[in-house]
Amino acid sequence: MGEEVKVIVFALGKEEYGVEVEKVRTIERMQPITRVPKTLPFIKGVINLRGIVIPIIDLRERFGMQGKEYTENTRIIIVAANELEVGLIVDSANDVIDVDSDTINDPPEIVGGIRAKYLRGVARVTEERLLVLLNLGEVLSKSEIIQLENIEE
Template identity: 75%
Template structure:
């Protein structure tokens, strides 16, 4: 047995994705955002989360999917990577599961249109359930984060 890794499962465009629980700060409902000029389209703006100004990106837009209407299931997953907190808009956040690290395969070059560099791997949960694990460092890629950091000044 490999180690167990706890991941939060969320849905995006009818696929299931996961991020490690320890990178997730909180999961919030949708809320009004302040738009920020001169940012990429997928940067939806900033929210004030308990006194912290947090940039929010739409993961669908980040991966080049068609963006969709937000519903009451839409969530903002607040993740922390390298001292930066960013909110990721997802279609819904479903549950927390344990993934055996032995069951994580390297991602193929492209999964559902997402480049492999954004992915940490594909986890096999049971016979017919695959979970795409995100590589948050790349999803929140440095050059874009630099833009986001400028927002806060």
């Protein structure tokens, strides 16, 4: 048995994704987002969270999925990606689970239309339940990170 990886499970549509707990700062309810002009469409703007300005990304749009109305279940997962705190809008954040690193396989080239570079792997949680693990470093490209860093100024 490999080592246990603690992940926060969140949903986009019918798919379940995971991100390592140590990369997550906090999970917030949806709140008003201040638009920022001349940013990429999936960058929704910024929020002020306890005095820190955090850029917010809609993960559905980032992955080329159909947009969806935000609901009571919509959450913003604040993560640390490449020395930058970013909020990821997800349909819901459901769970914290331990994943055995031995159950994590390399991602197929495309999972649900999402290119493999965004994914760290796919973990088999149970016979029927697969969890797609995000590669946060790839969810934002270098040029997008520069654009987000400029938002904060």
